[in-house]
Amino acid sequence: MGPESVAASPTSDAVPGLPEYAPRPFLLQDRRQETSDTVTLTLVPADGGTVPSFRPGQFNMVYAFGVGEVAISISGDPTRDGPLVHTIRAVGKVSTALTRLRPGDVVGIRGPYGQGWPIDAAEGKDVVVVAGGLGLAPLRPVLYELIGHRSRYGRVEIVFGARSPADLLYYSEVQEWRRRTDLRLQVTVDSADRSWYGDVGVVTQRLPDTRFDASRAVAFVCGPEIMMRFVAQALEARGLAEDAVWLSMERNMKCAIAQCGHCQYGPLFICREGPVLSYRRLKPLLAWKEL
Template sequence: MDASPDIVGATATTPASYTVVNKRWEFNGTATLHLARACEKDSWSPAAPGQFAMLYALGVGEAAISFSGLPETPGRYVVTVRRAGAISDALTRLKRGDGLGLRGPFGVGWPLDSVKNKDVVVVAGGLGLAPLRPIIEYLAHDRGVANSVSVLYGARSPDAILFERDLSRWRNDAGMNVRVTVDAAASAWRGDVGLVTTLIPEIEFRPKNSVALICGPEIMMRFAAEAMEDAGLPQKAIWLSMERNMKCAVGFCGHCQFGSYFICKNGPIFSYDRIRDTLLVREL
């Protein structure tokens, strides 16, 4: 990959040039990339937790990727990418010093105002922990924001657990109630095995004074949102991060239309009351 891509003059529809300054394999096929703006003159905006960027793998194509970390240094972003197709494959193959294009940040993030003084229940599945990581870090950094924070995380297997060190830190240093479960494991695994929603009855929260933040595969989010509603949370206190095939990222092209919403512009974060019925519509 060319280390000096010829991309200048970034706008919402034109990528800016970025360089991979650090890369960490989370596990096979999934990597976290630390990106730095290549040209100081290109505009840069801080991202909010839950927002996403369009990453351009040079010569391959663009993909929407949520921010998995929010560095304070201007000109920097952090993303976590899982190899799932040609574009994400090219992105995960990037090495330190390689270049790529980036548009963004885009979209509506997690509701930071809504978590204040609440019992926050974070429910994540698989790579869905990545878009939640920035708001968990925000809550970990200032433990006074929320009344309590529980992080429930489900993964396919013990070797597919994302951000293991962060999960430990949130549990041990930030005082969060962090619970991890996997779908299947060898007998050496000492943790829980089962669906992530089975952890919900085991945590303490005040249903009428709680907020649920959910991200993962859509089928898992549907069941998790239903479980949180069954636990007594109103639909408007349940927030989901939606994913569709985003192209323009600014609400023009219509690729990510979801009922009356464009996920790129009106989302990707939605309260459950706004999208519950649409979630049940097939082929959307």
């Protein structure tokens, strides 16, 4: 495939002449160990072409040759042209294979897919970002955007929770953000030993301490579903409207194009209508058990 074959379409970057399902080879440039089971991969197109642009919150199907494919959100900087960045936790067969790759290896990429965070709707408003564990990965592009165009937004409050200090992603970057005076970032862990001098407690415990004007604020929340449920309830209690709170949902995905049926969540295909959805739409569905 020559460089002429990589003209990026806005929503997808499928190889011309091949079905949407066919991945495009990307070269692994850099691999960074984030935690014991999580790595951040930096990828460039193997054909020398351009990296497709994406909106914060969108995801790609990432393919390990001979193993399979898995949906991974994009964690890079949307405000500048750069390599593709994915942060991946070794959970299943495919994600484990992806975390074991070394620079020089090749993976397949198709995407980006899905609806991202409604960043435009946040302009001129206070922004509350709540991330739990790996949930920071799809929110990092939001932080790049907020920081990159800081004057477009009101107060920025970030709460980042993880299970333990050893589970904190992007540690040095988070420390940098904490030092900024134009935003507030609280980090909390569920439990810690004596070497940790930061906050201990679940993310919801930090929310009363966030400051925002509920009448003109939006919240972007990503983490385990149960955490998002508690956080959304707490934000609602703080006066945020249901359609000002946005969650990124996760479901099993095989195709990413609303055809395999796996990611259905009530009437929604998480891959197509999501993964980012308003709490207004999700609230009635979150009440169903095992949906």
